[in-house]
Amino acid sequence: MAPAAGSSSSIAILLLLLGLGVLVSLAAAAMDPAERETLFRVMESVSSDRDWRSAAGADPCASPWPGLECKPSSSSSQSQGGRPTTTTMHVARLDFGVPPNPTCKPTASFPTAAFALPELRGLFLVDCFKNPDAATPFAVPPAANLSSSRLQQLSIRSNPSLSGTLPPQLASLRSLQVLTVSQNAMVRGELPPGVADLAGLVHLDLSYNSLTGPIPTRLGELRGLVGLDLSYNSFSGSIPTRLGDLTQLQKLDLSSNNLTGAVPSSLTGLKSLTFLALSNNGLRGRLPAGLSDLRDLQYLIMENNPMGAPLPPELGRIARLQELRLANSGYSGSIPDTFGNLASLTTLSLENNNLTGRIPAGLTRLKRMYHLNLSKNGLDGVVPFDGAFLKQLGRNLDLSGNPGLCVVADRAAVVPDVGVGVCSGGHAADASCASSAGGGGGRAVRRGQQVTTTTRGRFFFWRPAAMLLLTHAAVASLCSCILL
Numbered sequence: 001m002a003p004a005a006g007s008s009s010s011i012a013i014l015l016l017l018l019g020l021g022v023l024v025s026l027a028a029a030a031m032d033p034a035e036r037e038t039l040f041r042v043m044e045s046v047s048s049d050r051d052w053r054s055a056a057g058a059d060p061c062a063s064p065w066p067g068l069e070c071k072p073s074s075s076s077s078q079s080q081g082g083r084p085t086t087t088t089m090h091v092a093r094l095d096f097g098v099p100p101n102p103t104c105k106p107t108a109s110f111p112t113a114a115f116a117l118p119e120l121r122g123l124f125l126v127d128c129f130k131n132p133d134a135a136t137p138f139a140v141p142p143a144a145n146l147s148s149s150r151l152q153q154l155s156i157r158s159n160p161s162l163s164g165t166l167p168p169q170l171a172s173l174r175s176l177q178v179l180t181v182s183q184n185a186m187v188r189g190e191l192p193p194g195v196a197d198l199a200g201l202v203h204l205d206l207s208y209n210s211l212t213g214p215i216p217t218r219l220g221e222l223r224g225l226v227g228l229d230l231s232y233n234s235f236s237g238s239i240p241t242r243l244g245d246l247t248q249l250q251k252l253d254l255s256s257n258n259l260t261g262a263v264p265s266s267l268t269g270l271k272s273l274t275f276l277a278l279s280n281n282g283l284r285g286r287l288p289a290g291l292s293d294l295r296d297l298q299y300l301i302m303e304n305n306p307m308g309a310p311l312p313p314e315l316g317r318i319a320r321l322q323e324l325r326l327a328n329s330g331y332s333g334s335i336p337d338t339f340g341n342l343a344s345l346t347t348l349s350l351e352n353n354n355l356t357g358r359i360p361a362g363l364t365r366l367k368r369m370y371h372l373n374l375s376k377n378g379l380d381g382v383v384p385f386d387g388a389f390l391k392q393l394g395r396n397l398d399l400s401g402n403p404g405l406c407v408v409a410d411r412a413a414v415v416p417d418v419g420v421g422v423c424s425g426g427h428a429a430d431a432s433c434a435s436s437a438g439g440g441g442g443r444a445v446r447r448g449q450q451v452t453t454t455t456r457g458r459f460f461f462w463r464p465a466a467m468l469l470l471t472h473a474a475v476a477s478l479c480s481c482i483l484l
């Protein structure tokens with residue numbers, strides 16, 4: 001292929017020159033000049049690291065640059081005549097903010113130009129906009145410029161100075177699979193319902209912003225959604241019934257908003273759910289029937305809501321449940337005996353409710369239990385836990401603030417800090433049952449007495465105590481069965 005030449009050395013030189021020529025032409029073809037120019041504009045709008053133009057030279061994709069990932073064109077052109085393939089390189093992913101990726105300069109602006117990169121699949125802006133003196137507008141090009149975008153993952157996280165609303169034209173990024181706009185305290189306003197047009201969305205994380213208004217009903221159209229996290233915003237109104245259509249959903253976190261109304265029964269249709277968090281809202285009323293249909297549910301975290309209803313025994317049928325946290329929610333009635341069937345349970349938090357009656361003896365069989373908080377309720381009777389269970393929990397057991405509870409002396413020795421008085425008297429079971437009712441002067445009860453000695457309350461204290469005494473006399477034999 002090389003033309004004839006006088007000597008072998010000149011042939012070698014010629015070959016070398018030819019080779020270089022091929023390399024240079026390869027390099028020139030490696031990236032479209034317009035795309036390269038767009039990349040430089042993106043770099044310059046965000047990064048302070050270097051002079052990208054002179055540093056990256058003709059071909060930014062030729063050598064590895066932090067924060068920049070290139071890939072060959074999907075339709076790479078083959079050159080004719082057996083020559084090496086010339087491949088067009090494209091920007092596929094840009095990462096800004098956290099070293100080793102380029103950090104952002106204090107005057108960084110939102111890199112709208114990035115959306116013009118034709119093959120961009122991922123854009124990550126993490127810990128980027130944080131200049132306390134300059135708010136950075138959350139600006140995205142017009143919808144028409146986004147419709148040909150191939151962006152699959154957009155992640156805008158931990159940007160305290162990013163401000164504005166969620167741009168409605170995000171709905172035009174039809175290739176999006178993962179949309180994360182999280183921990184940007186100055187991002188406010190409503191969630192544009194058009195986000196429901198992102199039919200390929202698998203994960204939507206809008207947690208820890210300042211979003212307000214209702215959760216759009218249309219989110220129920222995102223049938224491929226596996227994770228939905230809207231926690232730590234100020235969403236108000238009720239939980240849309242249509243969210244129950246998200247049958248692929250594994251994680252639903254709506255905690256720490258301003259949601260009201262009841263938990264819709266449609267949520268029992270979320271058959272893939274493993275994690276459900278609804279804490280810190282204004283939700284009230286009974287939990288919907290059918291929650292035990294959520295067979296894969298491992299975490300049910302729903303503290304601090306004014307539920308004011310009984311605990312459904314059905315919860316005890318969610319066999320995979322590991323954490324059941326329902327503290328501080330006005331639950332009344334007794335702890336269902338069925339909770340003793342939750343063999344996978346590691347954490348049960350029911351503190352600060354209005355629960356009454358005895359602690360189900362079955363809990364003591366739960367070998368994985370690691371954290372049990374039943375404090376600040378109206379539970380009474382003898383604590384039914386055996387020594388092994390008490391040791392298993394150690395300091396992670398809290399029964400304090402239940403004046404009617406007592407623990408038999410030998411068990412009290414196992415865990416001194418359980419927060420409950422020792423049952424007094426000779427026959428452990430009978431005496432402790434009586435003591436818990438106020439008759440025998442157990443420590444827990446004496447605390448109760450102090451509260452009521454001087455007032456009319458004393459009268460009211462002793463009267464129900466006498467009634468309890470009768471009740472407990474009736475169950476005394478049962479008590480001894482549980483204890484022995």
Ligand SMILES: *[C@@H]1O[C@H](CO)[C@@H](O)[C@H](O)[C@H]1NC(C)=O
Nearest residue numbers: 112113116140141142144145
């Ligand atoms: C949107 O597209 C038009 C036409 O291609 C172009 O002139 C304009 O610069 C683009 N705007 C942005 C913000 O990218």
Ligand SMILES: *[C@@H]1O[C@H](CO)[C@@H](O)[C@H](O)[C@H]1NC(C)=O
Nearest residue numbers: 212233234235236257258259
């Ligand atoms: C929550 O809603 C109540 C009543 O609608 C309102 O008074 C309160 O300001 C809201 N709180 C937040 C944090 O939005």
Ligand SMILES: *[C@@H]1O[C@H](CO)[C@@H](O)[C@H](O)[C@H]1NC(C)=O
Nearest residue numbers: 307308309330331332353354
């Ligand atoms: C729970 O008990 C507290 C204190 O006894 C009481 O003020 C409150 O109204 C009760 N709540 C419910 C929902 O029963």
Ligand SMILES: *[C@@H]1O[C@H](CO)[C@@H](O)[C@H](O)[C@H]1NC(C)=O
Nearest residue numbers: 351352373375395396397398
């Ligand atoms: C139980 O819950 C109360 C809140 O009511 C908290 O103060 C206490 O530390 C918890 N106990 C344990 C052992 O976690």
